[in-house]
Amino acid sequence: MLIRLGYDLRFDLPAPTVMTTLLHVHPSRCGDLREPDFLHVEPRVDVEFFHDLFGNLATRLRLPAGTARLHSRTLIEDPGTVDARDPLAPQLDLAALPPAVLRYLMPSRYCEVDLLSAIALELFGGTKPGWERVDAICTWVHTRVAFSYAKARATRGALDVFTERVGVCRDFQHLAITFCRCLNIPARYAAGYLGDIRVPVAPDPMDFSAWFEVYLGGRWWACDARHNTRRAGRVLMATGLDATDAAITTTFGASTLTHFEVISEEVPGDASRAVPTHRAATA
């Protein structure tokens, strides 16, 4: 399956501003790209690339005051299958986890593991370690938290989600991540494209999406407490401890988002045949 990806973001900047972005397909998926994934910036400025602490491909931009437009269109090959799962992948003992994974058991800004541990144990301590526990957590969060764009709040942490029972995509994942960590399942935040691939088209306009990953049996697996269903068509852009690390754009200074458009849709058969041309074009 080929998926057309793209975004078009516009900002009003009252003053010259530094912005960092995580607007590229994650390095782990670069091999699947069929067109270049190139961040266009208007007005034209230097785009400085770097890899952040978590291995994401980031950019830093120095934007002048005025209107800034960031956009891209690319094409990616995707198996089109739903989120992978090996039911036999076990929850590893703490002594068996790769050391690099241990940090994903600890608290972070929006995942207050220290505050939610007793609660997590109460709610999920009786479940079987591993997938059963992860599923119980996702279902609980999905069922008990209501989705509301109107109640989005950038400072909401997992404890707030737990008491307020409302949030947007990131809030669902933060609470689920925190519960997983409390119960010794490494969990990290993930952001990327998620179109309505092979599901009924949702009424909301497309947005980037947040999900999370758990570490079971030697690898990371995508999970999603927001939708609580295995989905096709996730295209990862960034992972990190929580939304702090995987914000698509971070602006150091005042800015107003004036336009926001994201595309992530399956390309029908005919269109996909046209791809080699594109590939040639990029060679």
Next chain:
Amino acid sequence: MLIRLGYDLRFDLPAPTVMTTLLHVHPSRCGDLREPDFLHVEPRVDVEFFHDLFGNLATRLRLPAGTARLHSRTLIEDPGTVDARDPLAPQLDLAALPPAVLRYLMPSRYCEVDLLSAIALELFGGTKPGWERVDAICTWVHTRVAFSYAKARATRGALDVFTERVGVCRDFQHLAITFCRCLNIPARYAAGYLGDIRVPVAPDPMDFSAWFEVYLGGRWWACDARHNTRRAGRVLMATGLDATDAAITTTFGASTLTHFEVISEEVPGDASRAVPTHRAATA
């Protein structure tokens, strides 16, 4: 100057427990060691070494139920001078910061940059960027927060410190780090040895100490909102986003600390002459 370093920690563990430690001198200071810095564990268990996300030398231990003892004694050469400072090192523009440093401008568990930004701007927005701002922050925190071991609390974040005005070493640094980040000065948490080198001996028993580092003019500099004075004899063990990343020991399960002893003292002249023997022994 030679500094004798060491610790002796004992824990009661009701069940087999995994523990991670950051009990070694930081890799950046390994060249100064005049004796091996070796973590002894009783009972004897395998000690697994790894470097964490922040470049610290960490270990993982699988301890049986019962009493566990962790101890070490080593010797380090130290210039004996107080915390370095180049008054000409400027606060760098966001576009000029090394990309790896940018994460230290963002929120972390105990440094709620998103919650304290307006406050930081109010308090310190009028100060000159760079050292003057860092000094103003340290002095403010040092003056307004009272030290109290009795009021230590593992879940206290910078906002709590700001409202409660009380804390231990880590709390002072968390608040100062947060204010620095709010004002675009990269700041990170640091933990290590800090003896009463060339200062009047404090009445408190020795402990590991927390301080923080700011990034000015192209390098990190040690700062200390707890003592608010340049000190000699800091021996770094770990750095990270906040205390989450630089905890000397992290126990995944119940444990009781039953004994805690830390040594960090200047070795008088005669004793220091004995060092070459030690050095030979480690060769």
Next chain:
Amino acid sequence: MLIRLGYDLRFDLPAPTVMTTLLHVHPSRCGDLREPDFLHVEPRVDVEFFHDLFGNLATRLRLPAGTARLHSRTLIEDPGTVDARDPLAPQLDLAALPPAVLRYLMPSRYCEVDLLSAIALELFGGTKPGWERVDAICTWVHTRVAFSYAKARATRGALDVFTERVGVCRDFQHLAITFCRCLNIPARYAAGYLGDIRVPVAPDPMDFSAWFEVYLGGRWWACDARHNTRRAGRVLMATGLDATDAAITTTFGASTLTHFEVISEEVPGDASRAVPTHRAATA
């Protein structure tokens, strides 16, 4: 001056629900009413009147499932002058305050006096007690907090307002009340009608309004950190510790507000002459 007052609220109730209201003009203003201030409820249910702990005139309703409509129209005589002020009214010593006023120095749900005391002292400790201090507080809150209906949140307390710097009417007053209490000025929450009397007409649709009162020199005075200007035409409905006590309606169970209309406007001369008829009608 005569002011036409009224409201029309409609709720969808999925199940039979108990509601309490504070929808009447405050007992202290009853003498100014020129028409009855009568809560009409549709469907017709018994309206039980009581005075709450703070002396407000409250009602309790037992509403069936379905649509409920609460409405009233009344007319009140008002001096039309702006909020009274005696610049000579001093901040009373704690020993001189009437005992009944002391509770208004203490914390309440949305006014965390215990958390904001050090901050209040820092910000306003240098101001002169009394009106100068109250004015400094109102100006500070008015200047530093941004108004946003979109960011209303029922659980936001004064500390949240202080860090988030955004809110609706009640949030401005909560922060100002808290600062006043921290500095030993009794302060209480007030809710009522506030039309655009003798001020340029605001673009927002009419709503009930929140303000607060401080106790200086032996009486309560209306203050308003939201508008930070002395206004004409406030008609008090309820006072209390904070918004908890002065909520216009409190629903014990699920409900959706489907219609909300408030009227508070000066009656032009001709219309006001028609009033005696109304008064006769109520005789």
Next chain:
Amino acid sequence: MLIRLGYDLRFDLPAPTVMTTLLHVHPSRCGDLREPDFLHVEPRVDVEFFHDLFGNLATRLRLPAGTARLHSRTLIEDPGTVDARDPLAPQLDLAALPPAVLRYLMPSRYCEVDLLSAIALELFGGTKPGWERVDAICTWVHTRVAFSYAKARATRGALDVFTERVGVCRDFQHLAITFCRCLNIPARYAAGYLGDIRVPVAPDPMDFSAWFEVYLGGRWWACDARHNTRRAGRVLMATGLDATDAAITTTFGASTLTHFEVISEEVPGDASRAVPTHRAATA
């Protein structure tokens, strides 16, 4: 049974200070006093009596700088029976509650009903209304929260207790009160004497005690999530929304408590026979 009651509190006051106290036996128990319950203050100052918003007998003192001593000894007759309970007293419908009781369903400073409602419903929504629900709440709190004087914190609210799972007497009651209110059971905070009457003597030194009251079937009943057992010998001093309203002493300014002694013990038979003399003395 006769119970000897008394206290001896001493404070260091760096400056002249206003203090309010709730150091008298509650008006509802005055008829049981067999000796006057008289607050002695040293140095001698005027003691101003008043009844607060909740009907407690309060005093206001204007103390000079230096040492202040507050003490009393009195004798009260007590049935010596454990906390009363009528298992048939039902949880009243919201429409049937006396209006004055409705405030005890709402949030207060340390009882964040708005934050804990979803949680309360989850934990206790399946229990039978009335005593069964109250008992479930008390048992839950008693079982899940650990008592620790060392971790007392004046700013801890019910949500903190829920996440931290540790506290002193007041914290247990705050969480239980909040859960009750969330589930439409009116609940209020209570403070008073509680000696080791007919229970094994506890190792802790005597203190005033906090408990709470629920409103079932037309009256208030004493409950105690700290001890979770029906006790004899409670002597009420004050009730209120939470600890804010029932603090034994409230000092408006700096003060250090240097001595704290509370007596509440059964007078053995012989001693009690001596009482008529005292009674004569008070006649």
